[in-house]
Amino acid sequence: MDVNTASGRPILVVDDERNIRKALELLFRASGYPVIEAEDGEAALRQVEKLDPRLVLLDVEIPRLDGFETLRRLRRDSEVPVILLTVRNEDEDKDRGLQLGADDYITKPFRTEEVLLRVQAVLRRTERFLPGTGVIRVDDRLQFHPDRQYLLVGGQQVSLRPTECRLLQTLINANGAVLSNQQLLELVWGPGYDESQVRVYINYLRNKIESDSSNPQYIINVRGQGYYFENPGAAVA
Incomplete structure (x- = not known):
């Protein structure tokens, strides 16, 4: 499966720093992914409900609803893959994110190449066909x-x-x-x-x-x- 073209659904980038959103938008668009953006947790939840993104890159330290609370509310209704972005590198924070349903965790500052590789890895895992259809x-x-x-x-x-x-x-x-x-x-x-x-x-x-x-x-x-x-x-x- 080509993870770039398997779906026309967008990647949602959620970060309150405009320069980070734009850098990631350029990265993904150059790699063939459509992109949408949100700068806070409430806007992110609205985007997920309206546009059904393929994957969400979610910064932990965003206004209105932080990333953890946004993820908690998101998991009530959606199984969309989520990668958390954070400046914190504490195991406790990582465990909390995973327990809330995150699929991966990237620490800032990051290399854009690493973000792209991790997004592609999560998409391969979550969109891979499961062999065998027997019950x-x-x-x-x-x-x-x-x-x-x-x-x-x-x-x-x-x-x-x-x-x-x-x-x-x-x-x-x-x-x-x-x-x-x-x-x-x-x-x-x-x-x-x-x-x-x-x-x-x-x-x-x-x-x-x-x-x-x-x-x-x-x-x-x-x-x-x-x-x-x-x-x-x-x-x-």
Whole structure:
């Protein structure tokens, strides 16, 4: 898939600094991406609702609604990929952004080439076709529909983000083998990502599929080794 031409939907750049917005606009347009802009959180939410962007580059320190609050509200209704931009390089901030649903995190000052590569990597991950369209019946309680990116948990439909879907499919496809954090990063995210991504998205999945996420029965951690999926008899329907 050519990530430049796979969609005519724009990239939304949200930053209160006009020079940064314009620099990123020039970068993306030169690479074949349409671009729209917003300078604060409220304007960003309106743009997402009206224009359904393909990806959002969201600065954390913007007026009216900061980037974290904007992301929190965005995730109520949208699964659009989001990359956070920030001058802060604290692990706590990164974890907070990932927990709110960010797909990646870029620290200012940045090289424009790095931004372009990370945008392209996120688009490849989130727009890649998931192989196999069969329904995976894990047990009587849990069914996984990878092609449509949702679960049936006790008969209730639960939607999955693209990254959650890929992570769950990777764990299931391992057939009970333990996968290390590094293996999961390589298989699900690709190079250049921090292991905190794995921990955050494992928690997302556990909250969606486990009866008690503090005592997981499906996604099991082996201390010091990684994670495996406890598969009591999965079958493709």
